[in-house]
Amino acid sequence: MHTGNPKTASHLPNSLESAPCWAVWAAHLTALAVLPSGLWRLAMVAGHPAGYTAEGFVPFDTAGAKVWMLALSVFSELAALLTIGLVRPWGEVVPRRVPLLGGRTVHPVAAAVPAGLGALALTVLWAGVPWWWSYPHADMTPTGNIVVGILYQPLFLWGPLLGAVTVSYWRRRSSGEGRSRARGPVGTGGRR
Numbered sequence: 302m303h304t305g306n307p308k309t310a311s312h313l314p315n316s317l318e319s320a321p322c323w324a325v326w327a328a329h330l331t332a333l334a335v336l337p338s339g340l341w342r343l344a345m346v347a348g349h350p351a352g353y354t355a356e357g358f359v360p361f362d363t364a365g366a367k368v369w370m371l372a373l374s375v376f377s378e379l380a381a382l383l384t385i386g387l388v389r390p391w392g393e394v395v396p397r398r399v400p401l402l403g404g405r406t407v408h409p410v411a412a413a414v415p416a417g418l419g420a421l422a423l424t425v426l427w428a429g430v431p432w433w434w435s436y437p438h439a440d441m442t443p444t445g446n447i448v449v450g451i452l453y454q455p456l457f458l459w460g461p462l463l464g465a466v467t468v469s470y471w472r473r474r475s476s477g478e479g480r481s482r483a484r485g486p487v488g489t490g491g492r493r
Contacts, residue, residue: 320388324469328388331462334455335381339374341452346371352445380419384463387416387470409474416467424460431457 320328344351346367350358360366386392392412397403433450441449 320473321469324466325388327462327469328384328466331384331459331466332378332381334458334462335377337452337455339378341449342370342374346374350445352441352449354440354442354445357440381459384416384466387412387466392470393474409471413467413471413474416463416470420460420464420467422460423456423463427456427459430454 341351345353345358345361348362353361361370393407395402395405395407430453433453434446438446438449
């Protein structure tokens with residue numbers, strides 16, 4: 302009976318360092334930051350006005366709007382969940398179950414550049430959220446305006462959290478790649 306670590310060298314990432322604890326927490330917080338607004342949109346997809354007046358909800362009560370809100374909610378959460386890949390082994394070595402790419406090392410640039418650009422775009426996109434209540438929302442009830450504003454506030458953190466985790470990933474992977482090259486290939490799961 303084998304009692305050692307079930308992870309073998311071929312399953313371990315090629316970097317020599319694991320992600321710092323703060324980066325792991327930040328990556329998971331990123332996924333949670335997107336959740337409240339997504340759940341609010343899903344309530345509207347289900348037919349609940351979710352803070353809108355009867356007249357204000359009319360444009361959202363169409364098939365096209367519901368498909369858009371559902372797609373936006375699912376896409377946003379999946380994109381936020383990708384942040385976790387920056388602190389997990391599957392962000393360093395493509396899982397073997399992925400066709401054509403499984404077992405290959407993820408080049409740090411291939412993950413860090415899109416993540417960095419995403420962090421920048423999200424920071425700009427959600428920069429105005431803290432001032433939600435200073436904008437008029439005539440199509441919402443007063444309570445709905447307060448609640449929706451609260452549900453959208455965590456989106457302000459999405460870009461900066463992703464940016465911080467991306468910088469951590471880049472530092473860890475670029476320093477780990479350099480040391481790995483100096484010692485030769487590590488493991489059998491990737492290519493160098």
